[in-house]
Amino acid sequence: MLQHLTALAESTGDDLLSLIGQSFDITAQLESLSLPRILLALLTATLCGAIIYLVYRMFYRGVVYSDNFNILVLLITVVTAFIIMTISANLVLSLGMVGALSIVRFRSAIKDPLDVGFLFWGVGAGITAGAGLYFVAIIGTVFVAALYIILTMVKKERRCYLLVVRYGTDAESNVNALLGTLKYKLKNKTQINDRIELTIEIKTANNDTTQLSRFKAIDGVDSVTLLEYNGEYMN
Template sequence: MGEAVRFQDLFKKSMLHLETFRTVSYVDLLLGLAIAFGIGMFIFYIYQKTFRGVVYSYNYNVTFVLMTMITATIIMTISTNIVLSLGMVGALSIVRFRTAVKDPLDIVYMFWAISAGIAIGAKQYPIALLGSAAVGFALVWLSRKKIREQPYLLIIRHTDAAAAELRKQLNKINHRLKSKTVRKDFVELTLEMRLRDDNTAFMNDITEIEGVLDASLINYTGDYAQ
């Protein structure tokens, strides 16, 4: 019985006083928060630079900075004591985020901010810095490739008199018909196409066709609803 008690005491002492679970000094705290803020601002800049959506949200972008700092603070807090870490995990398990994310790429930025915060909180500064630099470079490079050829929706409203001439003009453009709406006075076409270097000179040729009421070119992000 005495040996069992001594073993339990030894187990508790070893678990509660591990080298990993030690007090975080104010220097480590300030250094971690400073690095987290710097990486968060780097994420902020990359998101702003590579954003290709319809409406840019400044508030949403700011959350990446705060998310990096908060995650680093949480990791530094739970690293001081194993009991506290288990309690924190239980508390965070009840949190639910119900905000809809329209662009799947936004999830990447969220995960990036959280991962950087975890690395900083664990004092793995080289991993946080080099990993963030690599991810930022990859996002910038991939976004520039996307700029070269972007999807657009071309919406044309025309009368029956313009149908033949419009068909000849559209045959010169690589496109795909998305929808066609026939109304009493006009026909509305929605076409999907990809453009390079924002070359929209064909729009002038289409609008000059007699019987074309109007033509609109919209950058397609997947959120268009007819």
């Protein structure tokens, strides 16, 4: 019995040492990454990144479209793919790469929460492509693209604006009467001598700008300005 346990322990130890040796044998494991597999993974990641790029460009509904950010999403998809291929090829390389990537810091502020979703979308497509799940990467990318397009098309288009009205004190009663017909939030009201500047937040559908003409038609109103507003910055 003791001899059997000793033999089993020696066998297990030999297997463990063999496994550790294989983990450090970088050359042998990297040979498993054949050229066709590398090209197929990169082409799949590029295809998925191109789909994400087109969806972001054609159906973006934010305040400011950034082509640089869109290109970044495409590059992240491809870069993530070959990172995952490297990690899957060797344990030692994966530990070193995780340590190297942990020191990377990104300080660019992301204005629109949807941009974060596109970044995760690109990373997810790159991970699945790099892991060799090419069919999953393509189907998943197409499914998310279709879902985003449908949600964008069915969403009621109501945008938030800041309406800035400058007028004299003699027109205040008429301005207040018109404000009584609107749903708005008061942001700022400044009066210098007999001139008043009023800033309100309103929501309109389908880029409706009729409020401009309604305020402009009031006698005593000097100017009316409409600014698109998303709570952080104006356009």
